[in-house]
Amino acid sequence: NGLNWTDLGRFPNLPALRTARFTTVFGKIIGFDGLDIFEIEIVGGELKLNYLQNNNLEGGTMTSIIEYDDKVLISTTCNSPSTNCGIFIKDQQDFLLPKR
Secondary structure (H helix, E strand, O other), X not given: OOOOOOOOXXXXXXXXXXXXXXXEEXXXXXXXXXXXXXXXXXXXXXXXXEEEOOOOOOOEEEEEEEEEOOEEEEXXXXXXXXXXXXXXXXXXXXXXXXXX
């Protein structure tokens, strides 16, 4: 009945968050929806979203994000004819760069 859970906070009411999928990568909570990637931080009991760079993923929809050794693998499916669909790999430090 949720009696032994601690409520850390609520996400902002954003459409992307209603359908986001979540995973952990290198001990960080990562959310993704469409082409948006964000890290979730818990700061003083509040949830904070930090959007991450998603360069060169245009034209697809992310289906999974996993860590592999010291890298991150991102899989995408095509929404339309595009050359940017498939499996992409990034180094850990590049994956966690904030979106500008």
